[in-house]
Amino acid sequence: MPIDIPSPPSASTLSAGYAANMEGVAAVDRAMTIAQALEQARRPLTLSELSHATGLYKSTILRLLVSLERCGLVMRRADQAYTFGPFAFRLGKAYDANAPLEATLLPLMQQLVQQGMESPSFHVLRDDRTRQCLLRIDSLHSTLDRVRVGDLLPLAAGAPGKVLQRAVPEPLLADLSPLLQLSFGERDPSCAAVAGPVYGPGNFLLGALSMSGPLDRFNATSVRVLGPALLAACQRATAQLGGQWPDPQ
Numbered sequence: 001m002p003i004d005i006p007s008p009p010s011a012s013t014l015s016a017g018y019a020a021n022m023e024g025v026a027a028v029d030r031a032m033t034i035a036q037a038l039e040q041a042r043r044p045l046t047l048s049e050l051s052h053a054t055g056l057y058k059s060t061i062l063r064l065l066v067s068l069e070r071c072g073l074v075m076r077r078a079d080q081a082y083t084f085g086p087f088a089f090r091l092g093k094a095y096d097a098n099a100p101l102e103a104t105l106l107p108l109m110q111q112l113v114q115q116g117m118e119s120p121s122f123h124v125l126r127d128d129r130t131r132q133c134l135l136r137i138d139s140l141h142s143t144l145d146r147v148r149v150g151d152l153l154p155l156a157a158g159a160p161g162k163v164l165q166r167a168v169p170e171p172l173l174a175d176l177s178p179l180l181q182l183s184f185g186e187r188d189p190s191c192a193a194v195a196g197p198v199y200g201p202g203n204f205l206l207g208a209l210s211m212s213g214p215l216d217r218f219n220a221t222s223v224r225v226l227g228p229a230l231l232a233a234c235q236r237a238t239a240q241l242g243g244q245w246p247d248p249q
Contacts, residue, residue, distance in 0.1 A: 030056060031064045035073060035088075042150065044081035101206065102135060104240045105198070108233045109137045109209075116140065117229055118213035121147050122198070123160035124206070131155050131164055134207065145191040145212045159183040159195035163208035176227045179234070179246070181208075185215055192218035194226050196234040199243030206241060209234050 037053035038045060051058050065082065068074035072087030101122065109120040122135040133151045138144050147153075155161040162181035177196070184192045195210035211226050218226075235245045 027064070030054075030060065031068060034061060034064055034068065034082075035084075038074070038082065038084055040150075040152070044077055044079075044083040046081050050082065100241070104237055105135055105209065106137070108237055109135065112211065112229060112233055113137050113139055115229060117226060118193075118211040118217065119144055119147070120230075120233075121160070121210050121212060123153070123164065123195075123208045123210065125155070125164045126152060127155075129155055131158075131161055131208075139211075139213060141213060141217070143214050145188065145193075145214060147212060154187060157183070157187040158210075159193040159212075160208035160210045163195045163197050163210075164205070166205070176224065177231050180227050180231060182223060184218065190215050194218075194223060194230055196231050197238075198234050198241065199238045199245070201242040203244055203246070206243070209237065 033054045033056065034050060037050055041049070041053065045053065047058055047061060050056075050061050054061065056064075065074060065076070069076060069085070072085040073091075074082055074088075075085035076082055105122050109122070112120045117139065118141070119139040120135075120137055121133050123131045123133050126132045130152045131154075133147055133149055133153065136147055136149050153161070155164060159181040162183065163179075167181060179196050181195045182193070183195075191212055192215045193210045193212035195208045198206045198209050200206045209230065211230050238245050
């Protein structure tokens with residue numbers, strides 16, 4: 001049966017108290033910018049580098065680091081640079097235990113590569129403007145597009161972003177599946193991609209599985225080969241992750 005996506009409540013229906021609660025806690029938001037800076041840097045950062053990356057004063061960062069070190073999310077090395085602590089590792093393991101994305105998706109992505117398809121990637125929603133590549137395998141082709149694990153990419157450009165935004169399907173793929181999305185040179189003028197959704201329990205959209213490569217290898221003929229192969233992988237991933245594949249009708 002089709003997935004029923006409830007509409008968010010309108011601003012007029014929210015109470016003042018609820019709206020205030022939804023603003024969050026400023027100190028937590030600032031602490032998370034430190035964690036995000038470390039995650040994006042992929043290396044330990046000094047206090048000065050954290051200040052530059054977050055836009056926060058060093059005195060503010062130091063206060064926040066006390067709490068982050070106390071819980072083990074961040075640790076200070078002997079050279080006074082900061083990096084992730086053991087709690088970050090435990091969070092990652094807990095996340096993977098709840099949604100074993102890597103163990104489920106990587107074999108399916110490898111199968112696509114062995115079938116001669118374009119490079120598969122898995123993207124998740126980061127915020128209202130960006131998506132992040134969590135998994136990536138390069139294809140066997142001699143020329144590739146440049147997408148790497150950890151890359152932050154614009155949500156408004158590219159086939160995976162359209163899936164994550166639940167955009168209107170591409171007319172070119174309408175007869176293949178309303179779940180597929182396509183992009184030609186949107187994020188990178190020399191690249192193209194086709195993408196589909198992967199669902200988890202409760203029909204929650206976990207992310208977008210895509211295949212991407214140089215623009216000159218994408219045309220109506222190749223898309224009609226890539227699209228069904230990708231969709232089959234998305235459907236298998238959804239089943240293995242406890243989701244329900246929507247009825248195409």
